[in-house]
Amino acid sequence: MISEKAFIDPSAKIGKDVEILPFAYIDKDVVIGDGCKIYPYVSLGKGTIIGKNNTIYQNAVLGAIPQDCCFKGEDTILRIGDNNTIRENVVINRAANKGEETFIGNNNYILEGVHISHDAHIENNCAFGIGSKIGTNCYIEDKVILNSSVIGNPGTRVGTCTYVRSGCRFREDIPPYVIAANNPIKYESINYDILNDTGISKQVQLSIGNAYRILFSGNSSLFDSINDIKTQIKDSPEVRRIIEFLTRSNSDDGKGIITKEW
Secondary structure: OEOOOOEEOOOOEEOOOOEEOOOOEEOOOOEEOOOOEEOOOOEEOOOEEEOOOOEEOOOOEEEEOOOOOOOOOOOOEEEEOOOOEEOOOOEEEOOOOOOOEEEEOOOOEEOOOOEEOOOOEEOOOOEEOOOOEEOOOOEEOOOOEEOOOOEEOOOOEEOOOOEEOOOOEEOOEEOOOEEEEOOOOEEEEEOHHHHHHOOOOHHHHHHHHHHHHHHHOOOOOHHHHHHHHHHHOOOOHHHHHHHHHHHHHOOOOOOOEOEEOO
C-alpha cells in the first residue's frame, strides 16, 4: 500500500509489495526495492538506493546532504542493501564526492538516533545502539556491535566480530574479535561469545588470544608485534585477518590501534 498522503517524486522507482505510509517524503532518483516498509515522516533524499525487505521507521532521514563544507551539490549515492531495520530518528548522509557512495550492507539493525556520516562503509549483520555516531569514511566490518552512545572518529575502522561497550569514543582502529571498553577506549578481552556463536574452534580462539597477548603485552611497536604474530602464531584465516587488519592500521594512512586496559 502506498498512501496518497506520501510525497513521491515521479522519477522515484518503487518495487513490488512496498508499503509507504502517510507523510513520507521520497525525493527524485530514489530507488526502493521489493517488500520495503516506509513509516510516516521518513525522508529519503536524492540518490538513495534501497534494496529489498528493509523497514525504516518514523523520522529517519536517509540520503541527507553530507555535512561537509566542501560539498558543492554533486550527484552522490547512499546505497543500502537488504533486510535492514532502521529505527526512529536515524540520519545517514550520502557521499560527499561525485561518483562515490555511503554504503550500508545487509541484515543490519540500526537503533534510534544513530548518525552515519558521509562515505562511511558498513558491512553486514551489524547492530548499532541508541545514539551512536559513525564519522566520515569509517569502515565497519561484519558482525560488529556498537552499544549505545558510541562515537567513532572519521577514518577509523572496526574489525569483524568486535563489541564496543556503551559510551566509548575511539580515534584509533579496533581490531577483529575483541571487546573494547572505557574512556579512553582500551582493549578489554577477546569476544568469546561471538566466536563461539560463529563456530570458531577452541584451537583458533586460543591462537587469537595469543596473537593479542603479543600485541597488547610488553612495549613492542605495532610493526614488531605484527612480525611476532606472523612467526609465533599458528596460521588460520582468522589470524591472517588480524595480521592484515593490523598491517593496514600501521600504514602511512592508518589510524593505529587502541591500547590495552591495564
